[in-house]
Amino acid sequence: MAYKLEFFMSKDYIEIRWHGRGGQGAITAAKIVAGAAFVSGYAGVVMAPTFGTERRGAPVMTSLKISRTKIYDLSPIETPDIVVVLDHLLLKEADVTHGLKPGGIIVLNTPMAFEFYHFKDYKLATADITAISVEAGLPHGMVNTGIIGSLEKATNLLGIDILIRGIEEEFRTRGPKKNSLAAKIAFERTVAGG
């Protein structure tokens, strides 16, 4: 896991692309990370969902750009540093690694073991967020807070504490503790390497 810090220490501009299904809450997850990045001193955060064709269950994407300075280019991410995949079955439906920079990180919610996957040129982090979320007391299929724990474990980007605060704030009227617990368990159990 030594790659984590090297990967980001020199970066003032980080692009994260989120792949999920309509209704899975990828936008909310990206928004929580955006908020945590902003309060951590990233003056520029821009989160842009795919536009106009969202349907429940259909593959959707969200772009999150994080920068030390104001972001003027609102166009979609073409060469992400990180891709977050909320459903492993999307690997068969969408080209999730499209444009991913060499050495980039894939954060994947999957019931399969880490060893099951082989991504050439990329680093991988996996956890069974679907099971972890149920363990944390969330309804089956709610994975958008757990995945934030995996993202942090894989990248060491913002620190888990600030993300936990962001999750509890976002879900303050909708089970804040269960959601933050899912992220904490995911943070502990995520297997990362590559």
Place this chain on the structure above:
Amino acid sequence: MHMIENGNVAAALGVRRCRVNVIAAYPITPQTPLTERLSEYVEAGEMKAEYIPVESEHSALAVCIAASSAGSRVFTATSANGLLYMHEQVQWASGARLPIVMCVVNRAVGAPWNVWNDQQDSISQRDTGWIQIYCSDHQQIIDTVIKAYWIAEKVSIPIMVCYDGYILSHTYMPFDLPDQDKVDAFLPPFKPDYALNPDEPASLNTVTLPDVRVDVRGELAHGYMEIRYLLQEELRKTLAVAAEAEKRFGDIFGREGDPYLESYRTSDADYIAVGLGSLTYQLRVSVDALRKEGIKVGILGVRFYRPFPDEAVASALKGKKAVIVFEKALSYGYEGALASDLKSALYEHLAGTGALPAVQNYILGIGGREIHTDHLTQALRAAIQGSISKEPVWIGLKL
């Protein structure tokens, strides 16, 4: 207080801060989340306003016209075909000199059906006698809504606050939410000279004859032509009022800029890119890249489009080698409306001075076609290298 939200929420918060009394709107993508948010504020009692659901955009503006005539501060918002369906009432609102503020969340017009961003909707309403202001980010959206009420009520002319659908309306970014007490200090309650009142009944905007005539009080009343002349005169004078608004806003909120134009690296530039809305921010990335190669290029973002700040535009472009106008709309059968307006201003102020720049017009992003930053850079480079065409050139066309 800083917050991270989408552009529609920035607009809704601006409307709420302005203590609007009456909202009438019909939902249309990508405007829908804005009016939904306002209805939630009203339902929760967080906004003391009447939210009037209507069956069409035409009725939405009709309700706003009536409520504004009765002395209320009113708001509506729409996009694309909704704005086109409103068109008859759009003309009425300016003719009736009502200070209505409307957000236009820019979207392509049908046919064919398309819900994505371009600016054909508001550009097609250019000649309706409304003030039009274009925003490039969420801070500009919320600040412009607040300034718009002050300007509109000062000059009794309605204002369209235009921002790009999806690119701004659905994208999240940080912005400062102005404090309520500062907004209250900036924007006094709306007190029109006359408001419809059952105790003092009046007929407004009834048949007005081609010539002047003596009215029931025995006073010489304006004919239609005088009323329309005054709309034009007072629209032109609105440029000075906008400068006053900007100064006043800066004094209270500490954010102040040029009221009409937003310049980026223009002072020493030989070449200037011109556009409306979020595109002018994306262009900054291209300009920075070209500057690294030593090419002196800058950007002029037109914020105030109507009334057109012709003098400021001509002054900013005087002596430049080329002006490159990027547009997400066009006057079909000729060229981009902004390019035509800009050429008119250049001719008016610079003809015969030897300081007239060449003008290249690009059309792009129509119906939400993705605008790649490297395409913008290539287009700028082509024009800078002397490729100036008579007809507008379409960027990203796949024919």
